[in-house]
Amino acid sequence: MSKETILEVQNVSFIYDHQPVLEDINLKIPKGAFLALVGPNGSGKSTLLKCILNILKPRQGNIEIFGKDVRKFKEWSKVGFVSQKANSFNSGFPATVFEIVSTGLVSKVGLLRFFQKEHKQKVMDAIKAVGMEEFKDRNIGELSGGQQQRIFIARALVSEPELLILDEPTVGVDAKNVQTFYSMLEHLNKDLNITLILVTHDVGTVTDKVTHVACLNKHIHFHGEASEFDELKTKDFSQFYGHEVHLLNHDHHHHHHDGGHH
Helix, strand or coil: CCCCEEEEEEEEEEEECCEEEEEEEEEEEECCCEEEEECCCCCCHHHHHHHHCCCCCCCEEEEEECCEECCCCCCHHHEEEECHHHHCCCCCCCCEHHHHHHHHHHHHHCCCCCCCHHHHHHHHHHHHHCCCHHHCCCEHHHCCHHHHHHHHHHHHHCCCCCEEEEECCCCCCCHHHHHHHHHHHHHHHHCCCCEEEEEECCHHHHCCCCCEEEEEECEEEEEEEHHHHHHCCHHHHHHHHCCCCCCCCCCCCCCCCHHHCC
């Protein structure tokens, strides 16, 4: 029996300024998956995310989320989204970690008038899930980029989403912390049973944690299980990117990202 599909993208195309950005995209994400969505800059990744989140309407095709047409879908508290620029707090921003995470509850609680014990507990559970409990009273601005990113993930977790979408969450996280960051995501996926979509440049680092990989460059060039993806040879991959790719080696102390600009 096949697993329940949490998100299905069917024949989606998107055109911007007469240029095709997405062409005939098909994706099926089963409940419980941890999908890495990879592709070069300008490959349409953020356009696809915006279509999934119903911010943009595709030119053609359909998207179903939890079995419902995304245009009629109402239960957005089941979907968490952490954007790439979530972590741009300046050091003077006067809010603690606990306060920032609790803003994830606002929709459920009204304007926090009834901030009861159970709500406090939910906030603490979310902070624990991302391994930041010892920082709960710290000012968000004092944290590193990677720590801030964890806090925004915790904020998304408060509404207990079943699907969590993360857009390039490791931009600004230094290499030695990236692996622990991915281990934390693996914990959310395996232990809290949250389906994850991770948009990333850094596919070489994460293939041991994800269950599925989709490669996007206007079209979907590969969509399958992480183990199949690992078997692909670098040469197949470089055709897709149009240049040599050194992302697939796991001892990647020396590779640099796209000349540094995102």
